[in-house]
Amino acid sequence: MTQPLRLSILPGLAACLLALAGSAVSAExxxxxxxxxxxxxxxxxxxxxxxxxxxxxxxxQCHDPKSxxxxxxxxxxxxxxxxxxxxxxxxxxxxxxxxxAYNRDNLHLANGKLVSFNTSYQLCGQxxxxxxxxxxxxxxxxxTGSWNGAKQYLLCVHCHNPHSPHFKSLKPMPPPARPEAIQxxxxxxx
Amino acid sequence: xxxxxxxxxxxxxxxPSGENNGRREFLGAAVAAVAxxxxxxxxxxxxxxxxxxxxxxxxxxxxxxxxxLEKEYKEKFGKEVxxxxxxxxxxxxxxxxxxxxxxIGCRRCVHACVKENNQSRDPEIxxxxxxELEKEEGVNLQHxxxxxxxxxxxxxxxxxxxxxxxxxxKPPCVKVCPVGATWREKxxxxxxxxxxxxxxxxxxAACPYGARHFNWGDPQIPSKDVNPETHYxxxxxxxxxxxxxxxxxxxxTRQGKYPACLxxxxxxxxxxxxxxxxxSEIRYILENKRVFKLKEELNTQPNFFYFYGV
Numbered sequence: 001m002t003q004p005l006r007l008s009i010l011p012g013l014a015a016c017l018l019a020l021a022g023s024a025v026s027a028e029x030x031x032x033x034x035x036x037x038x039x040x041x042x043x044x045x046x047x048x049x050x051x052x053x054x055x056x057x058x059x060x061q062c063h064d065p066k067s068x069x070x071x072x073x074x075x076x077x078x079x080x081x082x083x084x085x086x087x088x089x090x091x092x093x094x095x096x097x098x099x100x101a102y103n104r105d106n107l108h109l110a111n112g113k114l115v116s117f118n119t120s121y122q123l124c125g126q127x128x129x130x131x132x133x134x135x136x137x138x139x140x141x142x143x144t145g146s147w148n149g150a151k152q153y154l155l156c157v158h159c160h161n162p163h164s165p166h167f168k169s170l171k172p173m174p175p176p177a178r179p180e181a182i183q184x185x186x187x188x189x190x
Numbered sequence: 191x192x193x194x195x196x197x198x199x200x201x202x203x204x205x206p207s208g209e210n211n212g213r214r215e216f217l218g219a220a221v222a223a224v225a226x227x228x229x230x231x232x233x234x235x236x237x238x239x240x241x242x243x244x245x246x247x248x249x250x251x252x253x254x255x256x257x258x259l260e261k262e263y264k265e266k267f268g269k270e271v272x273x274x275x276x277x278x279x280x281x282x283x284x285x286x287x288x289x290x291x292x293x294i295g296c297r298r299c300v301h302a303c304v305k306e307n308n309q310s311r312d313p314e315i316x317x318x319x320x321x322e323l324e325k326e327e328g329v330n331l332q333h334x335x336x337x338x339x340x341x342x343x344x345x346x347x348x349x350x351x352x353x354x355x356x357x358x359x360k361p362p363c364v365k366v367c368p369v370g371a372t373w374r375e376k377x378x379x380x381x382x383x384x385x386x387x388x389x390x391x392x393x394x395a396a397c398p399y400g401a402r403h404f405n406w407g408d409p410q411i412p413s414k415d416v417n418p419e420t421h422y423x424x425x426x427x428x429x430x431x432x433x434x435x436x437x438x439x440x441x442x443t444r445q446g447k448y449p450a451c452l453x454x455x456x457x458x459x460x461x462x463x464x465x466x467x468x469x470s471e472i473r474y475i476l477e478n479k480r481v482f483k484l485k486e487e488l489n490t491q492p493n494f495f496y497f498y499g500v
Contacts, residue, residue: 182406
């Protein structure tokens, strides 16, 4: 008689426990303020403003479709933006592969979908999907903030110049002193 | 009669007057000399000389000690230096991971660490040592160079490996300390009680990572460079003759901040977090990346991991 009774109780208990555990987890999640997930849609990440050169944005202040018709012919720029040398991917790549000719203040994906400069990681992620995946979970790139709370992300372009993305070499800071360079003074090292 | 009385212990022996006084003076001077020697040239206060191991102090005693230290630091540096004794956070085990595929050996971490942790500037003590290794050799420490100083890094054909305290689960340094001045905290950080350390340097000999450093001279820090946010077991100013080491910036990390070396790294090679938190970056790395421990064969079981992020 007791056996069937116990069997019927067990699933009930398990369900209760599961419900409890579930509520505990959701409460825990609620407490943790993740800057990455606050205020922005799920597929987006909160990032600081892109590092534009001074006075360059919005692009539409010069690229006004009324006064300047876009020239979509693939060419080397001679009049403007000559400071930009493109070292990113194949030689055939050029400005309008990423910049949008008709919405100058935006970028576009390969499928033509517009992307704002603030979410340019979506554009980068088209080719560098593995990096984007690691970046979202905080493995690729730098995080600041707190390890158990809000974290600040950076855009790809904060560290990589999009036109020449290879990370630039740096001058190393001074090496440690060699033991022979440490002088004895007043009975102790100086 | 008076002479005889004074020489009671050795009756019959000649007793030149004044010998007794001489012995007393000598003994007194000797005790004073020993005390001076023990207390470090007479610089130590009585309270400091009689202070117990940090782990044996009651809460009130800790506060008294901290009050005394803050007063001493203020006299020495002419500014307020705060000494915290924040305990380990419950449910936290700190872990660190370093991406060898990204580090370029720029030594920003080394110097940010010195600035944050109040190391002596002259001679400069550095808790992080960056090794320049050859790509052809891989992680072969016989081909490591830590005095490299080219105009630009990374150098062709080389990669870089910063080494600091690995916060071992089985720390050989703790095992050899004859006085128990160093131990592993609940959050996995190996710390030193600088007031209990006798400076024997056994721990330095025992550490296979060269992570411990000794104050051979009086640590020199210009007052303006002293970081006033300190922790008793971490970056509070040290004295001559004690050993010090990386504490994962205990003064920062126990408040939820990242360590200073991580925040300054321009390549984002450094990752830090709670090993007990399944959602943490560090756990993601351990589960998804190629990870190794330095000198794993020694069974020191580091909580510091190296990985390849590519």
